Structures are given as structure tokens and as C-alpha cells.
Amino acid sequence: MDKHSILVCMGWEQLEIRLQKCEGWEQIEISLPNCSSLQVISFPVVQLHLNRTAMRASQKDFENAMNQVKLLKKDPGNEVKLKLYSLYKQATEGPCNMPKPGVFDLINKAKWDAWNALGSLPKETARQNYVDLVSSLSSSLESSSQVEPGTDRKSTGYETLMVTSEDGITKIMLNRPTKKNALNVEMYHEIMHALKAASKDDSAITVLTGNGDYYSSGNDLTNFTDIPPGGVEEKAKNGAVLLREFVGCFIDFPKPLIAWSMSSLWGIFRSPSLGYSIAVYASDRATFHTPFSHLGQSPEGCSSYTFPKIMSPAKATEMLVFGKKLTAGEACAQGLVTEVFPDSTFQKEVWTRLKAFAKLPPNAMRISKEIIRNREKEKLHAVNAEECSVLQGRWLSDECMNAVVNFLSRKSKL
Numbered sequence: 001m002d003k004h005s006i007l008v009c010m011g012w013e014q015l016e017i018r019l020q021k022c023e024g025w026e027q028i029e030i031s032l033p034n035c036s037s038l039q040v041i042s043f044p045v046v047q048l049h050l051n052r053t054a055m056r057a058s059q060k061d062f063e064n065a066m067n068q069v070k071l072l073k074k075d076p077g078n079e080v081k082l083k084l085y086s087l088y089k090q091a092t093e094g095p096c097n098m099p100k101p102g103v104f105d106l107i108n109k110a111k112w113d114a115w116n117a118l119g120s121l122p123k124e125t126a127r128q129n130y131v132d133l134v135s136s137l138s139s140s141l142e143s144s145s146q147v148e149p150g151t152d153r154k155s156t157g158y159e160t161l162m163v164t165s166e167d168g169i170t171k172i173m174l175n176r177p178t179k180k181n182a183l184n185v186e187m188y189h190e191i192m193h194a195l196k197a198a199s200k201d202d203s204a205i206t207v208l209t210g211n212g213d214y215y216s217s218g219n220d221l222t223n224f225t226d227i228p229p230g231g232v233e234e235k236a237k238n239g240a241v242l243l244r245e246f247v248g249c250f251i252d253f254p255k256p257l258i259a260w261s262m263s264s265l266w267g268i269f270r271s272p273s274l275g276y277s278i279a280v281y282a283s284d285r286a287t288f289h290t291p292f293s294h295l296g297q298s299p300e301g302c303s304s305y306t307f308p309k310i311m312s313p314a315k316a317t318e319m320l321v322f323g324k325k326l327t328a329g330e331a332c333a334q335g336l337v338t339e340v341f342p343d344s345t346f347q348k349e350v351w352t353r354l355k356a357f358a359k360l361p362p363n364a365m366r367i368s369k370e371i372i373r374n375r376e377k378e379k380l381h382a383v384n385a386e387e388c389s390v391l392q393g394r395w396l397s398d399e400c401m402n403a404v405v406n407f408l409s410r411k412s413k414l
């Protein structure tokens with residue numbers, strides 16, 4: 001008997017179809033992701049289509065899913081909310097029938113784009129997709145809050161990070177590779193949480209890195225689109241509070257902190273990673289970029305203070321004011337990076353060092369870091385407060401708004 005297995009994407013989901021060719025007759029097994037039993041039907045294929053139609057979500061399933069959304073314990077983030085919104089509208093009203101909102105009406109434009117992108121997707125399919133999405137959200141949010149007990153290696157319930165602890169090293173890895181590890185609001189909170197937990201766990205050192213080809217692309221520019229009832233002023237104020245708290249966590253972090261960059265690092269994550277780390281290791285293909293002026297913004301993460309000290313005022317100006325991108329070699333020559341390794345041996349070289357550091361007496365390392373940092377702590381907190389207050393104003397400027405709108409309209413498929 002010949003056996004073949006084919007994965008077929010049917011627009012709304014993937015079906016696994018197994019063909020079994022037996023003597024004199026043929027049989028198809030269909031495996032549906034949300035259906036526990038395998039369906040076994042015979043040709044013709046039209047029957048397959050009818051069967052799939054029968055599996056579509058009923059109005060009741062749809063209503064249940066809508067109720068389930070209200071019960072989600074964690075905010076699923078803007079992208080998912082937009083997806084839910086667009087599927088809901090498509091399922092209830094059909095193709096987008098609203099006039100396109102103005103370019104500055106960021107939230108309604110993002111909603112409109114998402115709905116419009118569904119084109120002529122049938123209402124039933126949208127309803128099914130909505131139900132499937134809610135079901136996957138419910139299970140992923142439930143399972144992600146489970147912590148593996150009793151092991152040395154932990155991966156805790158983070159949505160945007162992978163945190164592991166092993167051999168005295170806690171590794172915090174930004175984990176939104178499809179978004180180049182851009183920091184959405186949830187990620188800011190999770191990093192703060194992970195740093196606080198790492199400061200109290202029994203590891204000796206903490207490592208920060210990013211999953212995928214970008215360590216981080218900086219602040220998630222869609223953060224600017226989620227405008228609260230108090231308007232853009234309230235948004236800017238909340239952003240400044242969040243940023244101040246976020247950077248404050250790095251300033252106060254008590255253990256040796258090591259940034260490990262195999263790839264490009266932009267904006268917000270760069271300043272704290274470079275300015276506050278004891279050591280920064282980079283692969284020779286890593287680059288470092290602070291396009292504050294390009295985005296109508298100003299330096300953050302205490303970079304306006306630490307960079308001129310580490311580099312020189314002239315070099316810091318090139319980077320912070322003109323947004324010059326540095327290669328790993330240049331960043332190392334200017335003191336922002338500790339050591340650069342060839343990409344091919346990077347992991348091995350860095351792990352060798354980290355494992356050796358993690359064996360050093362942890363209290364001695366803590367105290368040494370404290371004595372280096374304490375003299376500067378008050379100053380760093382003051383600089384952080386000033387930078388956040390200046391940024392709060394920048395976020396309300398036309399220059400900043402235009403830069404964000406340009407980025408978002410470049411990716412109008414949001």
C-alpha cells in the first residue's frame with residue numbers, strides 16, 4: 001500500500017490530507033487542527049469540501065468566542081486585537097464598507113487597513129477564523145502561564161521573552177523575531193519583570209540578547225497608535241512614565257549584565273544595553289543604530305550622558321544627533337562594545353566567557369559593580385528623568401508624528 005501525506009493550505013487553515021491508495025479503491029484521511037477525530041471519507045473530492053463546510057463555526061461558537069475574548073486574562077497585544085477586530089467586522093458586516101480614515105487618525109486607520117485587507121473573505125470563513133484565533137489565544141495564554149517546576153532550567157510564562165536560567169546564568173532573550181524584536185508595551189513590562197526576577201534569583205550573571213536576525217529594532221512604532229481616551233497628551237505622558245521606569249530598572253540592576261549581540265540593535269534597547277552593561281559582546285556582523293533625529297525624537301536610556309563619556313562628544317554627536325550607524329568593529333573601537341568575534345565562532349567564544357564569569361564569587365561581582373555604579377546612580381536617574389520629559393514633548397511634535405506615520409504607511413498591511 002502506497003502512503004502519501006500532503007499539507008494543503010485551504011485559505012482558512014491547513015489541512016493534512018493523507019492519501020492511501022489501496023487495491024481497487026481510494027481513501028482520504030483529513031486531519032483538522034481543531035477536531036480530535038480523523039475523518040475518513042471516500043472520493044469524490046466534492047465530498048471533502050462538503051465535509052469541511054459542515055465543520056464551520058456556528059453562530060453559537062462565534063458568540064462563545066466573543067465572550068471568551070472578554071475573559072482573556074492577558075492583553076493579547078495590538079496586532080492580535082486588530083486581527084480580532086477585522087475578523088469580527090468581516091464576519092458580521094462582510095467586506096469593509098467604511099470610508100478610509102485620515103492619515104492622522106492612526107487607530108481608526110489601522111483598524112480600517114486590517115478590515116480592508118480581508119478583501120472579500122466570506123463571512124463564514126471570517127467567523128471560523130475568529131473562533132480559531134480565540135481558541136488558540138485561550139490555550140496559548142493558559143499554557144504560557146505554566147511554570148515548569150523543580151528544574152534548573154526555567155522558561156517562565158512570558159509572551160514576548162524567553163527566559164532561561166542555567167549554570168548560574170540567567171538569559172533574557174527578546175522573542176518577537178517576526179517583528180525584529182521591536183519593544184511593544186507588553187515587552188517593556190516583561191523585561192522589567194524579568195530583570196527584577198533575575199536580580200533576586202540564584203544566578204551570578206544576567207545576559208540579554210534577541211532571537212533572530214535583529215537583537216532589537218527598538219521601540220515598537222505601533223505603540224504610538226494605541227491612543228487612550230485622554231488623547232495623544234495622555235499617551236505621551238504614559239510613554240514617559242513607562243520609559244523612565246524601564247530605564248530605571250537597568251540603572252538599578254545589581255548584578256553583572258552582559259549584552260550579547262549577534263545582530264542589529266536599534267534605538268531604545270541599545271542605550272540601556274550598551275550604557276549599563278558591564279560587558280557587550282558582538283558578532284562581527286552586528287550593527288548599532290540610534291535614528292532618534294530621523295524619528296523626530298531625542299536620546300533616551302541615558303545615552304545623552306553615557307555615550308559622550310564612553311566615546312567622545314564628537315562621536316556621540318554623530319551617533320545620537322545624526323543617527324550614524326556603527327559596525328561592531330567601530331563600536332568596539334569607540335568603547336561601546338567590549339569585544340567582537342567572528343560570526344562563525346561567536347556563540348562558542350561568548351559562552352566560554354560567560355560560563356567562566358558565572359563561576360566567579362557572585363557577591364564579589366555584585367559589590368564590584370555597585371562600587372563602579374553607585375557614584376553615578378543619582379546622576380543617571382536625573383538624566384533619565386530629563387530625557388523622558390524631553391521625549392514626552394517630542395512625541396507630540398509633527399516631526400515625530402510624521403516619522404511614525406511614514407513607517408506605518410510603509411507597512412500599510414498592518
Ligand SMILES: CCCC/C=C/CC(=O)SCCNC(=O)CCNC(=O)[C@H](O)C(C)(C)COP(=O)(O)OP(=O)(O)OC[C@H]1O[C@@H](n2cnc3c(N)ncnc32)[C@H](O)[C@@H]1OP(=O)(O)O
Binds near residue numbers: 219222267407413414
Ligand atoms: C515608550 C518608550 C519609547 C522609547 C523610544 C525609543 C526610541 C527608539 O527606539 S528609536 C528606534 C525605533 N525603531 C525604528 O525606527 C526601526 C523601525 N524598523 C525598521 O526600520 C525596519 O523594520 C528594520 C530596518 C528594523 C528592518 O527592516 P527589514 O526590511 O529587514 O524588515 P521589515 O519588513 O521592515 O520588518 C519585519 C516586520 O517587523 C516590523 N517592525 C520592525 N521594526 C519595527 C518597529 N520598530 N516597530 C514596529 N514594527 C516593526 C515590520 O513592520 C514588519 O512587520 P510586518 O511583517 O507585519 O510588516
